[in-house]
Amino acid sequence: MFINLDFESKEPIYVQLIHQIIEGVAKKKLQPGDALPSVRSLAADIGINLHTVNKAYQQLKQDGFILIHRQKGVVVHPDGIPKADKVYKSVLKEKLHPLISESVCRSVTEEEFLQLCSQLFHEFKEETGDV
Amino acid sequence: MFINLDFESKEPIYVQLIHQIIEGVAKKKLQPGDALPSVRSLAADIGINLHTVNKAYQQLKQDGFILIHRQKGVVVHPDGIPKADKVYKSVLKEKLHPLISESVCRSVTEEEFLQLCSQLFHEFKEETGDV
Amino acid sequence: MFINLDFESKEPIYVQLIHQIIEGVAKKKLQPGDALPSVRSLAADIGINLHTVNKAYQQLKQDGFILIHRQKGVVVHPDGIPKADKVYKSVLKEKLHPLISESVCRSVTEEEFLQLCSQLFHEFKEETGDV
Amino acid sequence: MFINLDFESKEPIYVQLIHQIIEGVAKKKLQPGDALPSVRSLAADIGINLHTVNKAYQQLKQDGFILIHRQKGVVVHPDGIPKADKVYKSVLKEKLHPLISESVCRSVTEEEFLQLCSQLFHEFKEETGDV
DNA sequence: GTGGTCTAGACCACG
DNA sequence: GTGGTCTAGACCACG
Structure with a gap:
């Protein structure tokens, strides 16, 4: 992944994670339907807490950016990101x-x-x- | 004062205070040299703790918006706000x-x-x- | 820790704390990257309020002596102390x-x-x- | 007088006053026996509180820099400033x-x-x- | 009266 | 557990 965190920032890590993933979508590095790493593997990859990744994913799900399937794992929302309302x-x-x-x-x-x-x-x- | 806080907001009160005062300056309700209420009186006015007001004032001072003057009390920086660098x-x-x-x-x-x-x-x- | 405060002194406690920590760095008791105790534990150790420790830490952070790191906690700035400008x-x-x-x-x-x-x-x- | 105060400084005004007067002595603008303005007139001159001037004078007297006569007024100590002990x-x-x-x-x-x-x-x- | 300092205590977000 | 925020209350130096 292209995730780049600043542990000295005042911005919470989970917020930085959300921003980075949204940026990935904006730059089309991540396209609708693309798979995202599991909570566990992403946490291991970046060296952060499971909770932190999970919190970011839950927020992204809430905002319509991703889907979390029990089995298929995490994907960028296949229908595309909800338009601004x-x-x-x-x-x-x-x-x-x-x-x-x-x-x-x-x-x-x-x-x-x-x-x-x-x-x-x-x-x-x-x-x-x-x- | 024209301060309007939202105690339900996730935004810390002192941050809201900072925003409101900067907005006051932007809208020229507050002009360079204008007096601001003392920490205590503003705190009493809004119904918050004086430390919270103080934290906002310290930040505003740091950012060049206000001066904390030995005699005149707290004033909007008389030289105007520092230009964007x-x-x-x-x-x-x-x-x-x-x-x-x-x-x-x-x-x-x-x-x-x-x-x-x-x-x-x-x-x-x-x-x-x-x- | 090697902190030694004089509660009778006119010098505020948080200023004394700052001096002591800077002295620790000067004497290389504290090296770049070294961990400092958490706000709470240091406060408990010295027997002062956590806000007082926090005030000292915030100032030291401001001056480039320490980093407050999301994961590692408080550390002496790993890049060394900024040279005199x-x-x-x-x-x-x-x-x-x-x-x-x-x-x-x-x-x-x-x-x-x-x-x-x-x-x-x-x-x-x-x-x-x-x- | 040559007094120059900074009302925005963290340094208390009376301390600044003390420094300025000592500086005057160091630069021999003020010589042993020279008269200093009265508390009242100096306060009026600089536009500060009587108490503030008085506090500075009391400290200077304490430190052997000046004498305060009831009638002759305030003078730089005629015997010169006490040597460093x-x-x-x-x-x-x-x-x-x-x-x-x-x-x-x-x-x-x-x-x-x-x-x-x-x-x-x-x-x-x-x-x-x-x- | 004013800001500065300090305390004790509490809750929360973050990790 | 950690720092961040906020409160209530207190004392002091300064002016």
């Missing part, structure tokens, strides 16, 4: 709010901010070949 | 990354995302009359 | 200034003063075997 | 200890440190013409 967009807005608030204080212009976002979007497109 | 922008990028990553997965287009950001920027401009 | 030297100068100022008033000669410093340096070298 | 030197050593300790950690060499001290000494000599 109103709830997602409102949560997204809530998360963006403090970032934009502080940026305004620090004299980051709207143009700069949008360009930064745009740049991040393009990084995904490049990796997926969707340019 | 490389460190800030790189942290900002790190925070935006997972948001954009998940948005890509959920088929939020770049245009939609930028528009959402733009809309948030305009909310600040409207409130400050900087339109 | 301009900021450190200017702060050091500010701290030395009043000491030298008063010494000048009290007719301590430059030679005496330097010798005193030199002696203190040698105490560290002796303990570390770096003579 | 064992107590002073031991306190000085205690204050230098953590500075050197941290410097050792941060790879400041003995030579660099001594040179910094030397430089500070020379700043006093230059100002007094004692070069």
Whole structure:
């Protein structure tokens, strides 16, 4: 796997794991239906606790990113990731709010901010070949 | 004050406080040099512990938003908020990354995302009359 | 641990703790990567409140002396302590200034003063075997 | 007066005042027998509390820097400042200890440190013409 | 009155 | 078990 964790970060490990896997999906390293390692093997691989992997997987399942079959194991959701709904967009807005608030204080212009976002979007497109 | 906390939220109270004060600065409800309530009075006002307020104030001081002045008490930094530097922008990028990553997965287009950001920027401009 | 606090001193306990740990590093009793006791166990050991230990640890982390690691717990920074930069030297100068100022008033000669410093340096070298 | 205070500093104002006056003596801007402003006038001059000036003066008197006559007012001690005794030197050593300790950690060499001290000494000599 | 420091005690998220 | 957060309450130095 391509998982890269920072054990010194304030961000909990399970959250980092979730982010990394979502990033894998965004970059199409992980496609719908693709298998993910079992809780046990991923934990062993990265050298973290079973609970931690499990917590990340449960959250990803909850959010519609993965399916956990008793037997087939863990797979990226075969139907694709659920499209953004109103709830997602409102949560997204809530998360963006403090970032934009502080940026305004620090004299980051709207143009700069949008360009930064745009740049991040393009990084995904490049990796997926969707340019 | 205009502080509005959500005690049910997972976001720690001191973090919410920080966000609210930064928002106040962004919306120019708080201007450079303006006085902020003392640790004690704000704590009493909101009905939280003074240590919690103190933690928020210490962080804001660290980040250059406020000064804790021997005589004047706590004030919004009279020289204005430090402009975004490389460190800030790189942290900002790190925070935006997972948001954009998940948005890509959920088929939020770049245009939609930028528009959402733009809309948030305009909310600040409207409130400050900087339109 | 080798921590030795003076509860009668005007110096806050958390500051004393910081000094003691830095001294431990200077004397190489604590080496990069070495584990430090947890907040709780150190507090219990010394017989002080865990918040006091925590305050010291947070400061030491801030200053690059220690890492608070998700898995390993608290350790002396494995990459070694950050070398003195301009900021450190200017702060050091500010701290030395009043000491030298008063010494000048009290007719301590430059030679005496330097010798005193030199002696203190040698105490560290002796303990570390770096003579 | 040449007093220069930093109200944002963590250093209490009365301590800053003490340092400034001692510095004045070290630089011979203030000579034995010279008059100092009254508590009241100095406080008014700098714009600080009477108590604060008084506290600084009491400490300076205690340390042998000044005399406080009921009628003649405040003067730099006419007999000159008491020479450093064992107590002073031991306190000085205690204050230098953590500075050197941290410097050792941060790879400041003995030579660099001594040179910094030397430089500070020379700043006093230059100002007094004692070069 | 104000911030700084310290304590005792509690709950929770994380691993 | 560990650090993070929060509370209630207390004393002190400072101004």
